[in-house]
Amino acid sequence: MQDNYQSSSYKELEQKSKYTNMFLRWFLYFVLILFASYFIFPLYVMVVTSLKTMEEIRQGTLLTWPSSINFDSWLVAWGGRGYGAGDTFLRPYFWNSIKMVVPAVFFSTFIGAMTGYVLTKWRFKGDQWVFLFLLFGCFIPFQAILLPMARTLGTLGISNSVVGLVLVHTVYGIPFTTLFFRNYYISVPTELVKAARIDGAGFFKIFFKILLPISAPIIVVTVIWQFTQIWNDFLFGSTFSFGEAAPIQVALNNMVLSSTSVKEYNVDMASAIIAGIPTLIVYVLAGKYFIRGLTSGAVKG
Amino acid sequence: MKTLKIEELSKNFGTTEVLRKINLEIDEGNFLVLLGPSGCGKSTLLNIIAGLETINEGNVFIDDYNVSKVEPKDRNIAMVFQSYALYPSMNVKENMVFGLKQAKTSKEKIEEQLEKVSTFLQVDKLLERKPSQLSGGQRQRVAIGRALVREPRIFLFDEPLSNLDAKLRVEMRREIKKLHQQLKTTVVYVTHDQTEAMSLGTKIAIMNHGVIQQNDTPENIYNKPSNTFVADFIGSPSMNLIKGKLIENSNNISFIADGSTLEVPINNYDFIEKSDLNNKEIHFGIRPEHIYFKKLNEEDFDINLRADLSEYIGHEQIVTLDYSNQEILAKFPSTIKIELEKEMKLYFDLKHTSLFDFKTKERL
Numbered sequence: 001m002q003d004n005y006q007s008s009s010y011k012e013l014e015q016k017s018k019y020t021n022m023f024l025r026w027f028l029y030f031v032l033i034l035f036a037s038y039f040i041f042p043l044y045v046m047v048v049t050s051l052k053t054m055e056e057i058r059q060g061t062l063l064t065w066p067s068s069i070n071f072d073s074w075l076v077a078w079g080g081r082g083y084g085a086g087d088t089f090l091r092p093y094f095w096n097s098i099k100m101v102v103p104a105v106f107f108s109t110f111i112g113a114m115t116g117y118v119l120t121k122w123r124f125k126g127d128q129w130v131f132l133f134l135l136f137g138c139f140i141p142f143q144a145i146l147l148p149m150a151r152t153l154g155t156l157g158i159s160n161s162v163v164g165l166v167l168v169h170t171v172y173g174i175p176f177t178t179l180f181f182r183n184y185y186i187s188v189p190t191e192l193v194k195a196a197r198i199d200g201a202g203f204f205k206i207f208f209k210i211l212l213p214i215s216a217p218i219i220v221v222t223v224i225w226q227f228t229q230i231w232n233d234f235l236f237g238s239t240f241s242f243g244e245a246a247p248i249q250v251a252l253n254n255m256v257l258s259s260t261s262v263k264e265y266n267v268d269m270a271s272a273i274i275a276g277i278p279t280l281i282v283y284v285l286a287g288k289y290f291i292r293g294l295t296s297g298a299v300k301g
Numbered sequence: 302m303k304t305l306k307i308e309e310l311s312k313n314f315g316t317t318e319v320l321r322k323i324n325l326e327i328d329e330g331n332f333l334v335l336l337g338p339s340g341c342g343k344s345t346l347l348n349i350i351a352g353l354e355t356i357n358e359g360n361v362f363i364d365d366y367n368v369s370k371v372e373p374k375d376r377n378i379a380m381v382f383q384s385y386a387l388y389p390s391m392n393v394k395e396n397m398v399f400g401l402k403q404a405k406t407s408k409e410k411i412e413e414q415l416e417k418v419s420t421f422l423q424v425d426k427l428l429e430r431k432p433s434q435l436s437g438g439q440r441q442r443v444a445i446g447r448a449l450v451r452e453p454r455i456f457l458f459d460e461p462l463s464n465l466d467a468k469l470r471v472e473m474r475r476e477i478k479k480l481h482q483q484l485k486t487t488v489v490y491v492t493h494d495q496t497e498a499m500s501l502g503t504k505i506a507i508m509n510h511g512v513i514q515q516n517d518t519p520e521n522i523y524n525k526p527s528n529t530f531v532a533d534f535i536g537s538p539s540m541n542l543i544k545g546k547l548i549e550n551s552n553n554i555s556f557i558a559d560g561s562t563l564e565v566p567i568n569n570y571d572f573i574e575k576s577d578l579n580n581k582e583i584h585f586g587i588r589p590e591h592i593y594f595k596k597l598n599e600e601d602f603d604i605n606l607r608a609d610l611s612e613y614i615g616h617e618q619i620v621t622l623d624y625s626n627q628e629i630l631a632k633f634p635s636t637i638k639i640e641l642e643k644e645m646k647l648y649f650d651l652k653h654t655s656l657f658d659f660k661t662k663e664r665l
Binding site: 189191192194195196197198199200201205209210213214 | 348351352353373374378379380382383384386388389390399400403404447459
């Protein structure tokens with residue numbers, strides 16, 4: 001009797017916990033979907049609006065699907081309307097940004113890797129102070145360095161140029177890239193360096209032949225980080241360059257704000273998407289390494 | 302000509318003194334083990350021999366040539382590391398020939414060396430593999446191979462077995478021993494494991510706090526420890542050190558433990574200096590394995606002791622005994638039945654005792 005009573009009550013409890021679990025699960029889905037749509041919604045509006053004509057935008061609501069897919073506004077955003085004065089479009093500035101971002105990412109990553117290598121594998125007296133001061137660079141607000149940097153660029157004669165922006169972004173990126181590489185290399189056994197020294201390899205050979213080949217995960221992390229930072233930067237771009245040397249984010253701003261006539265929402269939206277596409281591409285191509293690199297710890301010898 | 306000679310070597314990191322006035326010599330073909338607890342400076346000493354650390358004072362000679370300021374690669378040494386330190390991005394072959402390539406050795410010579418060493422160490426089937434695809438023992442062998450291909454004058458080993466599991470460690474230990482017997486190379490080997498040191502070394506240098514405590518053959522280290530540190534460090538369980546004093550009267554010398562009246566005769570003890578012994582405070586050292594349950598030699602000294610505790614460890618048991626309120630340990634075969642809390646008759650093997658000055662801790 002006792003046994004029977006026990007088993008039936010367990011069955012009841014089992015049933016109850018099943019319902020509770022089911023309810024919680026659906027609640028979880030609901031919350032997740034809510035959050036996901038919160039983030040996707042603006043993108044949806046942007047894409048949909050960029051594909052509509054102005055006529056349609058005026059008549060319909062934000063959410064309505066375009067009656068016909070129309071890429072005209074994308075072409076205008078990229079290449080302009082073809083008449084002379086006052087026609088701002090993204091193409092030249094896009095290339096400005098590329099010309100700025102590629103060298104800036106390359107140099108800041110490379111220098112960061114070198115610095116991280118020295119700070120972990122060629123320790124010297126006071127190296128932790130050097131690292132500490134470099135870390136300050138991560139926390140100094142962008143605005144604080146605007147004036148001194150403007151003076152520096154002026155003295156060097158590279159203000160209002162892509163070269164100047166490359167310098168600014170490289171210098172400002174070094175604290176971050178150094179931090180990444182230092183934290184990665186600190187988990188690489190120093191015995192590797194000792195072994196290579198006994199084998200007769202020097203400072204640069206050890207870096208290029210031993211350490212760099214095992215740095216792929218952290219290189220990817222650094223490149224994504226730096227690319228996103230530099231591509232999306234507006235403050236340095238708008239402060240240190242104007243007119244033809246401006247990067248794409250500055251041009252986007254000018255384009256959206258400067259139109260004297262009617263606001264062309266479809267062109268604005270298309271421009272915004274174009275300005276954001278490269279970072280998306282970098283994420284999609286290297287995203288899985290990004291997570292792996294962020295979480296990877298020791299290098300197994 | 303000494304293959305390796307270290308002269309009055311001192312090293313400090315900032316204000317911390319790591320090595321103090323180290324003097325050391327190794328003859329060709331010897332296997333020297335640097336043994337000591339962690340932080341005693343043994344790895345630093347090895348790094349200095351390799352040239353990976355600078356010297357504050359003193360000199361290092363290899364084949365009578367002062368190499369104190371010579372780069373690691375030019376010292377004609379090779380090193381095997383604890384973490385193996387195989388280059389992760391290179392395969393086994395590239396790992397092994399990296400040093401030769403740096404030294405601009407001819408292609409034929411490289412191939413010849415690789416062939417010879419890889420077959421000798423049985424890694425010739427693994428040449429295309431990456432280090433991550435090797436087992437612990439294979440990595441170890443490749444690391445040794447990388448050292449071998451360079452045909453160095455001195456091999457340096459930095460705790461090469463401590464990353465392996467117990468079974469593999471014993472196997473690899475035997476392989477290193479075999480290797481040394483076959484190649485007759487000069488080796489300096491750092492470890493904190495006394496079994497490793499005893500089984501591998503032809504000479505053992507025991508270090509503590511940056512000072513060499515004793516540099517001797519394994520037999521002498523075990524039988525004639527030069528101070529209480531060595532006595533305590535070697536052996537498991539370590540040597541019993543019984544506090545007491547010496548009594549000398551008319552050519553008879555005996556030992557009386559504190560709180561006891563029993564005189565242990567030590568007339569046959571081989572004193573280093575036989576003077577001023579009366580009433581000297583000493584440590585009387587006897588190893589747990591030299592306390593017997595049965596009389597084995599004529600001159601064994603019989604003594605009644607109370608057993609307080611018995612620890613069974615398979616082939617033997619470790620018994621805690623009370624010697625006038627001083628705890629001492631003895632090792633008996635586990636077949637012997639010990640009655641606890643009871644006095645029993647035991648025998649001290651007086652041929653295997655060591656006496657140490659209580660104050661200076663040095664051997665008498």
